[in-house]
Amino acid sequence: MAIPSGEGTKIHVPVMPQEVLKLLNIVEDGIYVDGTIGIGGHAGLILSHLSPKGHLVGIDRDEEALEICKNSLNISQSRLSIFNDSYHNLNSILDSLEINKVNGILLDLGMSSLQLDSKKRGFSYKRESKLDMRFDQSQKKSAYDILNKLPEKDIANIIFNNSQERYSRRIAKKIFEMRPISMVSDLVEGIRLTTPPSKRNKTIARVFQAIRIAVNDELNKLELFLDNFSNRLTIGGKIVIISFHSLEDRIVKHSFRELKKKNVIRIITKKPVYPSDEEILSNKKSSSAKLRSAEKI
Numbered sequence: 001m002a003i004p005s006g007e008g009t010k011i012h013v014p015v016m017p018q019e020v021l022k023l024l025n026i027v028e029d030g031i032y033v034d035g036t037i038g039i040g041g042h043a044g045l046i047l048s049h050l051s052p053k054g055h056l057v058g059i060d061r062d063e064e065a066l067e068i069c070k071n072s073l074n075i076s077q078s079r080l081s082i083f084n085d086s087y088h089n090l091n092s093i094l095d096s097l098e099i100n101k102v103n104g105i106l107l108d109l110g111m112s113s114l115q116l117d118s119k120k121r122g123f124s125y126k127r128e129s130k131l132d133m134r135f136d137q138s139q140k141k142s143a144y145d146i147l148n149k150l151p152e153k154d155i156a157n158i159i160f161n162n163s164q165e166r167y168s169r170r171i172a173k174k175i176f177e178m179r180p181i182s183m184v185s186d187l188v189e190g191i192r193l194t195t196p197p198s199k200r201n202k203t204i205a206r207v208f209q210a211i212r213i214a215v216n217d218e219l220n221k222l223e224l225f226l227d228n229f230s231n232r233l234t235i236g237g238k239i240v241i242i243s244f245h246s247l248e249d250r251i252v253k254h255s256f257r258e259l260k261k262k263n264v265i266r267i268i269t270k271k272p273v274y275p276s277d278e279e280i281l282s283n284k285k286s287s288s289a290k291l292r293s294a295e296k297i
């Protein structure tokens with residue numbers, strides 16, 4: 001399903017939709033959580049498999065995405081509850097709805113095409129904009145703050161820890177010298193001046209991703225969620241997580257292993273599931289996706 005977005009790209013295409021549906025194995029009167037509902041691509045598919053008695057809880061930090069989601073899904077509140085919040089607050093969100101357990105949870109991590117292609121949010125090195133990168137526009141800390149207020153060493157650590165970029169120290173040094181660094185093109189220039197031309201675009205993409213992860217505290221939020229989600233799944237309930245980054249995937253893999261050792265879950269995907277060649281051909285943005293799933297026992 002292709003969904004028209006507001007400003008920026010024309011569509012966001014949900015990744016591995018059939019795999020997600022198969023693994024969630026939807027109980028038609030059940031309650032599901034889409035913890036990163038975005039503009040509602042996966043959510044529309046989940047809702048189409050739920051009966052009028054079923055319910056979907058959609059969560060996203062991005063208010064702009066949620067506005068588009070509400071309009072595109074156009075579903076009554078009796079079937080869909082939307083929260084502008086972080087999925088790691090799952091407990092308080094479900095408590096507020098007086099929901100104890102759910103039948104399945106989906107996380108489709110990272111950012112949407114809406115965000116990547118936005119001309120004003122600074123997620124993409126290909127679009128000139130202020131350096132922002134916040135999923136939640138009400139959050140104070142932006143990419144600008146990280147790049148202009150932190151010591152050089154902290155910037156180098158953020159780049160290295162979040163992307164394993166080998167030129168992290170050189171890049172951080174240059175950013176420090178160039179301050180203030182306020183536009184996407186300033187950051188691209190800092191990287192260009194410190195890295196060899198071959199594969200430079202990959203380095204630029206890695207650095208942008210590393211800064212985005214830090215701005216939104218993405219790995220920490222994922223870990224907090226993984227510590228808690230299983231208490232909210234009913235026996236037989238499914239968790240499906242799609243990640244786009246090896247660090248995220250490693251965190252999910254280790255957490256699932258620990259929960260398996262404690263007999264809390266059964267791992268359904270022994271190895272991660274990847275998008276088919278056909279899907280990658282039609283949606284290049286799916287190419288780095290890895291999906292893992294488990295069942296509460």
Ligand SMILES: C[S@@+](CC[C@H](N)C(=O)[O-])C[C@H]1O[C@@H](n2cnc3c(N)ncnc32)[C@H](O)[C@@H]1O
Pocket residue numbers: 012013014015035036037038039040041042043059060061062065085086087088108109110111112135216221
């Ligand atoms: C890949 S997109 C999801 C797209 C969605 N599955 C769809 O089909 O439209 C990832 C979404 O996760 C959101 N997000 C990232 N971190 C989040 C968090 N901690 N809590 C809630 N939403 C988050 C982003 O704002 C973005 O909208």
